Amino acid sequence: MISESKPIFVKIDKYKEIIEIVEVINKKVAGVKQLLAEFEELRTKEEEELNNWEKNLDEITHKIELMKEELSSE
Amino acid sequence: MAEEEQESKDFFVCIQNPKNLRRNLLESSKSTLSILKQVYTVKQIREAKHEVMDSVINELRELKILVQKTDDLMPKHTREELKKLVPEIEIKKKSASKREKFSLKDKEELAQQLQAQPGSDMDKLTRALSDIEKKLQNL
Secondary structure, three states: EEEOOOOOOOOOOOOOHHHHHHHHHHHHHHHHHHHHHHHHHHHHHHHHHHHHHHHHHHHHHHHHHHHHHHHHHH | OHHHHHHHHHHHHOOHHHHHHHHHHHHHHHHHHHHHHHHHHHHHHHHHHHHHHHHHHHHHHHHHHHHHHHHHHOOOOOHHHHHOOOOOOOOOOOOOHHHHHHEEEEHHHHHHHHOOOOHHHHHHHHHHHHHHHHHHHHH
């Protein structure tokens, strides 16, 4: 275990390759972020649809209730 | 005879506002169709969500491989080599008791891991995470 974190110089044989991979990693992370934003958008849309769904159901219940009243009134 | 019976079963209801009733009926029908349309839309959204999720999983798998590759490309040195390379660095050796404790802990963890269902993706990820946490603790 190294007692303190001090800068050290080490030889990296495939420096260029590492840098290239890091660049690819950055691009991939950006891509994942984009996908997550897309996912979030879809989730919001789904929630909106489900809310509308509930609204319509309430509306149907109300209308049926009115019809029932109309049919049972003398 | 049958016709008479049928007539006696007929029941007439007075509808005060037939237009309203008709409207309510049509609107209920409209709302029902709207719900059916929404069900279809929700289904489509969920499919799209699945596709996005699959893409995220694939990207993350590739990321994992890339990070692993970077780690593999980084130089690895033993304590002795490190001491030779950078003599001013102080390298502490773990005490024997601590090592024992660690090995006991490791054994317990290993037993737990063996008890868990082997092979499932979740277990593999849990194991990989605990490995990384251990490495971070040892830094």
